[in-house]
Structure formats: structure tokens, C-alpha cells
Amino acid sequence: MVVEYDIIGFWTEIKLSIIREYASAYSSILNSKGFYHVYIDAFAGPGEQISESTKKLVAGTPKIALATEPPFQAYYFIDLDNAKVDELNKLARNNTDIRVFHGDCNKSLLTKVFPNVLWEDYRRGLCILDPYGLDLSWNVIETAGQMKSIDLFLNFPIQDINRNVLRRDRTTVYPGSIERMNNFWGDSSWEDKAFSSKGNMFGYKTKVDNETFALSFKRRLEEVAGFKYVPRPIPMKNSMNSTIYYLFFASHHDVALTVVNDIFRKYRILGAG
Numbered sequence: 001m002v003v004e005y006d007i008i009g010f011w012t013e014i015k016l017s018i019i020r021e022y023a024s025a026y027s028s029i030l031n032s033k034g035f036y037h038v039y040i041d042a043f044a045g046p047g048e049q050i051s052e053s054t055k056k057l058v059a060g061t062p063k064i065a066l067a068t069e070p071p072f073q074a075y076y077f078i079d080l081d082n083a084k085v086d087e088l089n090k091l092a093r094n095n096t097d098i099r100v101f102h103g104d105c106n107k108s109l110l111t112k113v114f115p116n117v118l119w120e121d122y123r124r125g126l127c128i129l130d131p132y133g134l135d136l137s138w139n140v141i142e143t144a145g146q147m148k149s150i151d152l153f154l155n156f157p158i159q160d161i162n163r164n165v166l167r168r169d170r171t172t173v174y175p176g177s178i179e180r181m182n183n184f185w186g187d188s189s190w191e192d193k194a195f196s197s198k199g200n201m202f203g204y205k206t207k208v209d210n211e212t213f214a215l216s217f218k219r220r221l222e223e224v225a226g227f228k229y230v231p232r233p234i235p236m237k238n239s240m241n242s243t244i245y246y247l248f249f250a251s252h253h254d255v256a257l258t259v260v261n262d263i264f265r266k267y268r269i270l271g272a273g
Ligand SMILES: C[S@@+](CC[C@H](N)C(=O)[O-])C[C@H]1O[C@@H](n2cnc3c(N)ncnc32)[C@H](O)[C@@H]1O
Pocket: 016, 042, 043, 044, 045, 046, 047, 048, 049, 059, 060, 061, 062, 078, 079, 080, 081, 084, 103, 104, 105, 106, 130, 131, 132, 135
């Protein structure tokens, strides 16, 4: 089966740089403390992507993790797509530390992956949740938060949300989109956060801005999932200055927060928002 590589804009290359820098610092710190630490890529893709600017293949998150020094003790890669899983299996042929799962990560994370990263077993994990859209279940996020052993990067797909869920004319929203949003958010409380209570002069509810909505999700990561540290997310913007997604980070460790704040600050200065 022939894999189709995704073509990625510069904002996604910024995300990859952020993950590369954090993975390196994370692995060094945990290695120096003697922790068994793993890398988890739930929406892994085939390992590489095509840069829109250079037209060349660049390492995606799985290959970035594999190149990280010092190495992780285990790598868990999950994808739904047959051809992408074939590529991931090729990576696993030469590396017995890689485990590849084919299927919906919302299930395999909970049943096959997270049980290998328990706090009480002195294990720690860096988990990347990078869906295209609203394909992630809150259950996964909340479980990761409560495990306390997991640091998370999470793609909050605001473009998909705006297009399909937060439409001004609520009668045009498909019930399936509402269901996907409830599943991502964990319940239907997003509706109160997304719209101000008063309608405007045309009878439509007024939508809050993207940043305000993303900050409501930040509070949810803290207050409901129980992550201790969730910095302000980075808006990943395209050349039209439109935010495609927010990159969130969540952790239980103050050192992780310090490291990620330094990285986020650098990329905010470079214009990532
Ligand atoms: C944005 S891409 C990931 C790119 C990757 N993080 C990288 O940097 O190379 C999202 C991937 O998620 C996969 N996917 C979509 N829904 C999924 C699900 N429920 N479980 C696992 N993988 C899924 C898609 O096949 C696609 O490869």
C-alpha cells in the first residue's frame, strides 16, 4: 500500500521544532534522574511529512522522537490508516523498542499504552496528541491528567471547531459535529464558553474570540483533567494570520513548565503567536 504524505505549512514545522526541543530536554532530564521514560505518539502518521516550502520530506513526530538523544526506553506509535501503519512497522523492524498499534488511539491508549506508564512503577511518558480535527476523546486527556506520569502536547483544532461546530447559525450544525465536540470537550459545557449569553440584533448568539475559547479549554485541562501546569497555548497561524490550531502543553512538573515556557517564548517571538 502506498502512503500519502501530508504536506505541511510553516506553522506545522514550528510545532515540530517545539516538540523536537522539548523531547530532547525531557529525555535528558529523565535520563539523568534514572527514570524509565517512554514516548507516545497517538496520531502518529507515517513518520515523515512533506514541507510545503521546500517540497522535501521532513521528519514527522515519530522520526523526531527516534532521533532524540538520549533515547527513550520505548516508543508507542498508533495510527488508523493502513498505509501509515505499514511505514511505522518498517521503522519498528530495526528497533525492538518500538511498538506499533493499528486502530483508534482513543481505545488503544487506554487499554494498551497508558498501563505501561504508571506513576507507581516509576515510569514517565511524553505523549503527543496531534489529530487533524475533533478526533480525540476527553477520556484520554482526563486519564493522562490523572495518571500524573504523563506530559502532553495537544493539538486543539480551532479551525475544525469554528467551521463545523461554532457556526453563527446554530441550525446549520450537524448533530454529528456536536457529538464530536462533546466527545473532545468531555461534555456539552463548551457551548456556554463559546457563546455569550445575549443574542445580537439579528438573533444570533455572539461567539467569543478564539483565544478566550482556548483559555476555557486550558482551565478544563487544569480543573477537570487535573494537570498542575498548563501554560498559555501557542496559536499556530497560517500566512493569512488565521489560527489553524492551538498547541497546548500540560504537565505535573514545575521543571517541565520552565522548559516549555522557554521554548514557547522563543517561538512566540519568532511569530508563532
Ligand atoms: C496530523 S496527522 C499526525 C502527524 C504527526 N504528528 C507528524 O508530525 O508526523 C494525524 C494522523 O492521525 C491519524 N488518525 C486519525 N484519527 C485517528 C485515530 N482515531 N486514532 C489513531 N490515528 C488517527 C491519521 O491517519 C493521521 O496520520
